[in-house]
Amino acid sequence: MAQSSGLFLILHVAGAVALLLWAVRLIRTGVERAFARQLRGWLRGSARSRFLAAATGAMSAIALQSSTAVALLISGFVGAGSVGAATGIAIMLGADLGSAVVASVLLSGADLLVPALLLFGVVLFLRGPTARVRQIGRILIGLALVFVSLDLIRDATAPLGESTGVTAVLTALTSDLPLAFILGAAVAWAMHSSVAAILFYVTLAAQGVLPPAAAMAMILGANAGGALIAVVLTLAAPPEVRRVTTANLVMRASAAAFATFLLSRLEGPLPGAGAQITAQLIGVHIGFNVALALLFLPLIGPAERLATLLHPLAPAGGRATGPRTALDNAALDRPEQALALARREVLRIGETVEAMLRTARDLFQNWDETAAANLQANEAFVAERHHDVKLFLASLSRRCKDEPVEQAAQDLARIAVDFETASDAISGNLRVIANRLHAEGLRFSDAGQAELSDFHNRVLVNAQLALDVLMTGDPDTAHGLMAKKDAMRGLENELQHSHLARLRDGRPESLETSAIHQETLRSLKLVNTSFSMVAYPLLHQAGRLLTSRLT
Secondary structure, three states, rough: HHHHHHHHHHHHHHHHHHHHHHHHHHHHHHHHHHHHHHHHHHHOOOOOOOHHHHHHHHHHHHHHOHHHHHHHHHHHHHHOOOOOOOHHHHHHHHHHHHHHHHHHOOOOOHHHHHHHHHHHHHHHHHOOOOOOHHHHHHHHHHHHHHHHHHHHHHHHHHHHOOOHHHHHHHHHHOHHHHHHHHHHHHHHHHHHHHHHHHHHHHHHHHHHOHHHHHHHHHHHHHHHHHHHHHHOOOOOOOOHHHHHHHHHHEEEEEHHHHHHHHHHOOOOOOOOOHHHHHHHHHHHHHHHHHHHHHHHHHHHHHHHHHHHHHOOOOOOOOOOOOOOOOOOOHHHHHHHHHHHHHHHHHHHHHHHHHHHHHHHHHHHOOOOOOHHHHHHHHHHHHHHHHHHHHHHHHHHHHHOOOOOHHHHHHHHHHHHHHHHHHHHHHHHHHHHHHHHHHHHHOOOOOOHHHHHHHHHHHHHHHHHHHHHHHOOOOOHHHHHHHHHHHHHHHHHHHHHHHHHHHHHHOOOHHHHHHHHHHHHHHHHHHHHHHHOOOOHHHHHOOOOOOOOOOO
């Protein structure tokens, strides 16, 4: 009977923790699908100062409920050259603080809100007029389920406080805080969520199951374990990306280990119970992350140099000593993992092409030889990555004859082809046109320049939306992307007519630049179409595509 009771207890706790992990993921998915474009814009625009970068990282982590999610977002920007490593490190310091704030909010005792959150969340998710409203409903449902899961954990662990055997084992952790630190890091790694792990530890401590000192050590361990998650997930990334996650791990793990050492020097048990110990533990968690940010923000330069020693760039004309791609042939026998790696690599290609589009826009304003050379280098990089993705997905299709896997592989391969097409149009056409304008001293008419700049900016926005679609897989967002593609086709026709009207008026600037004006429009339209093709597989699966435009 006791054995049956023990098994039931384990299942109860495991189920409650599983619900907690799912609820946190539900919130993060909703935020990614509703606000991914805004988050990406904030992160890209945070390079002006380290403190701004840290603040942006904190807000992003609060929104995504995860510093790891911020790390994966920022890794794409660093890999594409949109954000420097130093800025990335500052963003990660802020993201860790933001995840600490998230834990505090989720433990604030908002149980009375659960029925309201569930009611409004389900209504918005099922009846919301737009995709964003429906995702807000998803977020509200996730918040309600977090509170429900914490209640389940409290109920499940209440009997543990009366078990002398369990109490003796957990109390022993107080006399071995390094072991508690390691256990806290391991559980956070296993959960793949430091927020969920910390919520679990604090709940156990509030129930009187986990001694306060051991809970503090485990929370510090979770801070280190959370940083380790990002390092492992970016093992196949370029050296520039791994510098960010490695520097963050070194700073957090060393500071957390030192704090655990100081904690072990304290004499006597820590006071408090219930809500009081909850406030103490959350205060320690937030205080640790505030101190970490204040201590290391001025030291980002040395931290970056240390990370550079650990992850050097490849010598000129050579290749990096570490992996340069997310693709791993060892994963080909695990189709789901292989597709996830391929998707990460295709997303990285798309991020690079988007960065190229930004550079091309700037070249039309101010020609820069170094930036132009970087465009050509990025074009070669995209071609190389596309070749590797194509071979990887072909190998996956040969090994796995499952139709959904083969279809997903074909879809990713087509998207990679489209991204390379956009890369060729940017470097082979737009760069050449910008160089011709500079070399021959030509300029578009004021009206023509304004039209092209606006069109370029619209293409850039659509490229960002396409990357959001690739990352989230949301059919509603994909539908919006295709609607923008149709709108751009109509706009391109209007701009061609406007240009012809200026030619009829005999404007000198329009006569001089007529050919390159039209070629610029055609190239930008090609880039827009290439990015928009990301939406086709999702819309096809959702049954939202017509078989033909013919009437």
